[in-house]
Amino acid sequence: MPGLDALQSLVGSSVVMQQVREQIELFARSPVPILIVGETGTGKELCAAAIAHLSGRQPFVPVNCATFPDGLAESELFGHERGAFTGAVRAHVGVVARADGGVLFLDELGELPLAMQAKLLRTLESGEYRPVGSSATQHSHFRILAATSGDLEQIILGGKLRPDLLHRLGAVRIALPALRRRLADIPLLAAQFLGVYRERSDRGPRRIAPEACAALMQHDWPGNVRQLRNVIEGAAALAGNEEEIRLPHVLQFIAPLVPSEENGIPSLAQARRSAEQRAILGALGQVGGNRERAAKLLRISPATLYRKLGRTVERSA
Secondary structure (H helix, E strand, O other): OOOOOHHHHOOOOOHHHHHHHHHHHHHOOOOOOEEEEOOOOOOHHHHHHHHHHHHOOOOEEEEEHHHOOOOOHHHHHHOEOOOOOOOOOOOEOOHHHHOOOOEEEEEOHHHOOHHHHHHHHHHHHHOEEOOEOOOOOEEOOOEEEEEEOOOHHHHHHOOOOOHHHHHHHOOOEEEOOOHHHOHHHHHHHHHHHHHHHHHHHOOOOOEEOHHHHHHHOOOOOOOHHHHHHHHHHHHHHHHOOOOEEOHHHHHOOOOOOOOOOOOOOOOHHHHHHHHHHHHHHHHHHHOOOOHHHHHHHHOOOHHHHHHHHHHHHHOOO
């Protein structure tokens, strides 16, 4: 959760992340709804939390629409009275009521049933809602933020999102980039996750070896930042009380991949660099991360190996 500086939680020095932070600062203090789009694991809830924090509105109420129990979406949104349906042994306060005066964040908006989308739209326009089983109209005034990890056009064409709700929520959109589009941020992100791991466990490595970082920057990261965090935590656990996360620790969780290009075809220079990097990482993997032995396998000097590893880590900076 963002602290004194809410934007510090959105780590990254890449141009795309600088643009994201600028957009957040620009729109945070306005009352307009914001639609956050991005692949799973790109940090949409962190983005929403940063907006809520900078807006000065409290509370921040995040909810993932994909986790609503079957048939209970209306109760989760608007609450219910005791005895409203079988199993309703006590009254339940929905997220709309809990967000009164603050910010409601609906993640995976396309997973909300269409009937509930219509009721949500009415609430957004009037501030009025009724808990399930109640005849009394109640009021809640909140700022709405929403997010989706899917392609918006496909979601609409598939009939999973009402166009009128999209028009209400999507006038302002913030697109979070996939991690493979901002490889320069990996060293910063990895260092942050390692620091969090050390704080939580009071043990673990203090740094990440250059060859391990190089391997991280060769991966395609289908799970994005969330996956990177899991890999760092797993590698740190494997490293135990060693001073650094080494290549063998990282390779337990990922395999180096050739970076994909937009058109599917890398340039010749990129293909050469990728082949060279795979050879270096492969050699390091064979010898347990020992750089001198890897250099001998590759028939290059240790100084050349160090230089190439440094270039890999710095290439996207």
